[in-house]
Amino acid sequence: xxxxxxxxxxxxxxxxxxxxxxxxxxxxxxxxxxxxxxxxxxxxxxxxxxxxxxxxxxxxxxxxxxxxxxxxxxxxxxxxxxxxxxxxxxxxxxxxx
Numbered sequence: 001x002x003x004x005x006x007x008x009x010x011x012x013x014x015x016x017x018x019x020x021x022x023x024x025x026x027x028x029x030x031x032x033x034x035x036x037x038x039x040x041x042x043x044x045x046x047x048x049x050x051x052x053x054x055x056x057x058x059x060x061x062x063x064x065x066x067x068x069x070x071x072x073x074x075x076x077x078x079x080x081x082x083x084x085x086x087x088x089x090x091x092x093x094x095x096x097x
Contacts, residue, residue, distance in 0.1 A: 012041070016054050018034045019032075020060055043085055054083060057079060058080060061076040
């Protein structure tokens with residue numbers, strides 16, 4: 001499917017689910033590879049579903065299984081930064097107060 005016609009939210013959701021599955025199978029490298037395209041996307045692609053899924057992935061990275069892994073902590077920090085850098089609230093963009 002051509003780029004402009006791809007369902008961005010669904011593709012990113014699948015990336016997050018794949019990354020979490022990789023973590024649960026002990027494969028941090030594949031998890032990082034799955035998430036990198038999403039983490040470099042602008043805040044405008046963010047929605048409630050992606051935020052919730054990504055927050056769960058971050059929780060998995062902070063679990064005891066990954067707690068001593070510096071690469072896992074960096075990925076959790078990257079996720080945290082992506083989650084914290086949100087788009088402007090709808091009301092502000094519409095010119096409201």
